[in-house]
Amino acid sequence: MTTGGHGTDGVERRGLMFVLSSPSGAGKTTLSRLLIERMPGLRMSVSATTRPMRPGEVDGRDYLFVDKARFEQMVKGDELLEWATVFDNRYGTPRAPVEAALSAGQDVLFDIDWQGTQQLREKARADVVSVFILPPSASDLEKRLHSRAQDSDEVIRKRMSRASHEMSHWAEYDYIVINHDVDEAFAEVQSILKAERLKRERRTGLVGFVRGLQGQLQG
Numbered sequence: 099m100t101t102g103g104h105g106t107d108g109v110e111r112r113g114l115m116f117v118l119s120s121p122s123g124a125g126k127t128t129l130s131r132l133l134i135e136r137m138p139g140l141r142m143s144v145s146a147t148t149r150p151m152r153p154g155e156v157d158g159r160d161y162l163f164v165d166k167a168r169f170e171q172m173v174k175g176d177e178l179l180e181w182a183t184v185f186d187n188r189y190g191t192p193r194a195p196v197e198a199a200l201s202a203g204q205d206v207l208f209d210i211d212w213q214g215t216q217q218l219r220e221k222a223r224a225d226v227v228s229v230f231i232l233p234p235s236a237s238d239l240e241k242r243l244h245s246r247a248q249d250s251d252e253v254i255r256k257r258m259s260r261a262s263h264e265m266s267h268w269a270e271y272d273y274i275v276i277n278h279d280v281d282e283a284f285a286e287v288q289s290i291l292k293a294e295r296l297k298r299e300r301r302t303g304l305v306g307f308v309r310g311l312q313g314q315l316q317g
């Protein structure tokens with residue numbers, strides 16, 4: 099699916115699709131923002147959703163907020179790489195920006211649920227790296243949902259009651275990070291991305307690079 103760009107060391111490689119999933123409130127938005135701020139060469143995939151905008155969210159930055167009719171049109175027009183229904187709302191990944199970023203050699207970060215992760219894996223297994231974020235405890239999860247102060251008590255109750263179901267998919271992920279402390283969890287997620295970027299099979303330019311080195315040694 100990707101053509102490739104250059105890694106920070108100048109060797110060409112395929113872009114990767116870096117997926118963070120977790121039960122609501124475990125910290126994937128926080129960790130995603132830090133990754134985008136601190137990791138060059140990584141772009142956020144902005145999902146389309148039919149859910150109402152939360153206070154502080156910006157259309158086009160946090161999500162593309164669309165109505166049900168527009169979402170339906172995106173599904174029918176094959177404009178979405180994957181989509182799913184979560185908490186009675188629909189969420190999907192617009193295909194074009196992801197393909198453009200990967201072709202330009204950028205990695206793409208996805209904050210999507212397990213249903214979307216399964217769909218990406220079916221489409222591009224070798225290019226998907228998935229991380230599941232767990233909260234340290236149920237009470238921490240509840241505290242975080244309240245501290246975010248963006249959802250009503252009823253919505254928070256719904257999110258808590260779905261958490262166990264969402265967590266049941268943890269074993270489908272490549273890596274598991276427990277978010278006790280934001281800085282530590284960030285360092286772990288960052289290490290995963292750094293190591294995955296160095297994987298031999300994504301580094302399409304290595305054959306040429308090593309040939310060049312051998313040529314220098316012989317010449």
Ligand SMILES: Nc1nc2c(ncn2[C@@H]2O[C@H](COP(=O)(O)OP(=O)(O)O)[C@@H](O)[C@H]2O)c(=O)[nH]1
Binds near residue numbers: 145182184189209213
């Ligand atoms: N499959 C899929 N899931 C998405 C997408 N965008 C967001 N989600 C997931 O939908 C769920 C609800 O997201 P949201 O309403 O923002 O609440 P959050 O859990 O507090 O981030 C989360 O599990 C997100 O990862 C998408 O494009 N596709």
Ligand SMILES: Nc1ncnc2c1ncn2[C@@H]1O[C@H](COP(=O)(O)OP(=O)(O)O)[C@@H](O)[C@H]1O
Binds near residue numbers: 125127128245
């Ligand atoms: N390690 C942590 N310790 C304490 N609070 C955290 C931690 N990680 C995230 N939070 C807070 O918990 C709330 C939910 O985090 P958020 O990133 O929005 O979760 P998600 O995107 O998974 O729903 C936010 O208020 C965030 O600031």
